[in-house]
Amino acid sequence: MVQYSIGLDLGGTNLRAAAIDSTGKMLDKIAGATNFVEGREAVLGDMVAAIEKLREKHGAEGLAGIGAGVPGFIRFKEGYITNSNNLPYFENYPVRDEMEKRLGAKVILENDANAAALGEKWIGAGREHDDLVLLTLGTGIGGGIIYGGKIVRGFVGMAGELGHITVVPNGNPCGCGNRGCLEKHASATAVIAMAHMLHLGENLTAKDVNDIAKQQDEPGEKARAIWAAMGEALGIALATLVNTFNFPLYLLSGGPLPAWDFFAPRMMEVVKQRSYTFRATGTKIEKATLGGEAGLYGAAYLPWEK
Numbered sequence: 494m495v496q497y498s499i500g501l502d503l504g505g506t507n508l509r510a511a512a513i514d515s516t517g518k519m520l521d522k523i524a525g526a527t528n529f530v531e532g533r534e535a536v537l538g539d540m541v542a543a544i545e546k547l548r549e550k551h552g553a554e555g556l557a558g559i560g561a562g563v564p565g566f567i568r569f570k571e572g573y574i575t576n577s578n579n580l581p582y583f584e585n586y587p588v589r590d591e592m593e594k595r596l597g598a599k600v601i602l603e604n605d606a607n608a609a610a611l612g613e614k615w616i617g618a619g620r621e622h623d624d625l626v627l628l629t630l631g632t633g634i635g636g637g638i639i640y641g642g643k644i645v646r647g648f649v650g651m652a653g654e655l656g657h658i659t660v661v662p663n664g665n666p667c668g669c670g671n672r673g674c675l676e677k678h679a680s681a682t683a684v685i686a687m688a689h690m691l692h693l694g695e696n697l698t699a700k701d702v703n704d705i706a707k708q709q710d711e712p713g714e715k716a717r718a719i720w721a722a723m724g725e726a727l728g729i730a731l732a733t734l735v736n737t738f739n740f741p742l743y744l745l746s747g748g749p750l751p752a753w754d755f756f757a758p759r760m761m762e763v764v765k766q767r768s769y770t771f772r773a774t775g776t777k778i779e780k781a782t783l784g785g786e787a788g789l790y791g792a793a794y795l796p797w798e799k
């Protein structure tokens with residue numbers, strides 16, 4: 494009988510669940526839109542239904558466990574989300590226990606970026622390493638730290654909130670209460686906000702800003718300056734992480750990745766400048782390889798994490 498687990502990834506716009514076997518082979522995947530505005534009961538119902546559907550199809554006997562990646566600050570032991578921009582109605586609500594009750598099975602609740610880092614370690618860009626950091630560049634910036642093949646959670650479950658590292662003292666205010674957080678200066682949202690401020694267009698996406706940067710004109714120059722600023726902010730944060738951990742590998746994922754050639758040169762320059770450890774070792778900063786699937790794989794791996 495095939496041993497498999499079910500991973501669920503609750504993203505900003507969609508909910509996905511997958512049945513994945515112990516070798517990392519995806520057996521089945523369900524993807525659906527999540528409508529956060531529909532409220533707690535609807536979102537919870539969708540999560541449980543997706544898992545049930547996979548369990549019915551692949552059998553309860555072979556099911557090793559269920560993992561769920563969700564956005565926000567996590568209280569790991571209690572299975573709570575304590576702070577999430579997308580899911581205010583899940584705050585201090587026993588999400589995990591409620592899922593377990595409805596499913597009659599154990600569920601491991603984890604932060605989505607932590608799950609993504611675990612996924613990259615399992616079968617992605619980090620498979621050759623036991624120690625790595627992943628930064629997910631999206632609406633905000635998520636972080637996951639893997640040490641000895643396991644997620645570093647801290648004493649509550651909130652370790653790895655790397656999007657809230659200060660990179661600009663007195664910089665842009667952040668929802669977390671701080672100013673100058675990495676995600677306010679280097680996320681896709683931050684890049685788009687800069688592009689709007691410089692009048693490069695309306696309703697832009699990170700891809701648009703990347704396209705504009707390829708132009709040999711004044712808007713192109715402005716867009717390249719935005720990517721350089723974003724790279725600088727990332728470089729400051731990465732230098733701190735390299736200095737802290739001396740891990741061999743730091744990975745980046747998310748929507749801005751196609752603009753790598755525009756932001757990475759400045760990013761690397763800043764890391765070199767600010768980190769002796771980086772200059773003196775073979776530390777690698779690379780693109781993650783699983784893309785949007787990393788969180789699904791990582792969530793499915795949670796029951797197997799030793």
Ligand SMILES: [Zn+2]
Nearest residue numbers: 657667669674
């Ligand atoms: Zn913050």
